[in-house]
Amino acid sequence: MSSFLNRTMIHPRLLMGSALVATLAIGIVLGMFLTTNTVEAQPETTFDGSAALMFHFVKPGATGDYEAVMQKLGEALNETGKTDLAAGWKVYRAGADFTGQGAVPYVWAIDPVVSGANYAAATIINDIVMPDEMQQIFESYNAAFTDGDVKQLPVQLELVADF
Structure with missing residues (x-):
């Protein structure tokens, strides 16, 4: 049963x-x-303070690639008429690694910031190049960053004293 x-x-x-x-x-x-x-939209890089710093940590062997992308960024800013962004945007290379990652630090110094403007390099360059060239630039740009935990570090600044 x-x-x-x-x-x-x-x-x-x-x-x-x-x-x-x-x-x-x-x-x-x-x-x-x-x-x-x-398709996901390209990430935006915007700043709302009066000035900003953006630290980029680049592999020592990729500084030439990074600087070539920065040259292309400068061309794109001028060709697209974004002279208001270009006027206050400078790119510096630090003399020594201060990260402990063995990286070459680059600093974007932006003063004044155009509030709400998109400072994403790939998005700006995309306006002046053909898609196949953009893919190559994008890959070169991304490959230039260090393998460490910190690749980019944005810092928004507010003026507290002007001497």
Whole structure:
């Protein structure tokens, strides 16, 4: 008698398990076909203070690549008429690594900041180059950053004293 009861209980469990597996499979298939693929927007780099510093930590062997991207950034600022951004934007290379990561620190010194303007280098350069060239520039730019934990460090500044 007990074996008869066990067989009758297995059958409903098998049906419930099969129904659950079928529902999951259908959900996965529908999810693959009914979802839309969206491209993420390029991240923005904006500053709201009166001045800003952006530290970039670059691999020692990639300084030439980084500086070439900065040259292209300067061209893009001029060609797109973003002279208000260019007027207060300077790029400096530090004389020594102060990070302990073995990086070459670069500093963007922006004074004055154009409030709300997008200072993302890749976005600005993208306005003047063809897509295939942009891909190469983007890869070169990203590969230049150190493998350490800190690659970029933005600092917004407010003037507290002017001597």
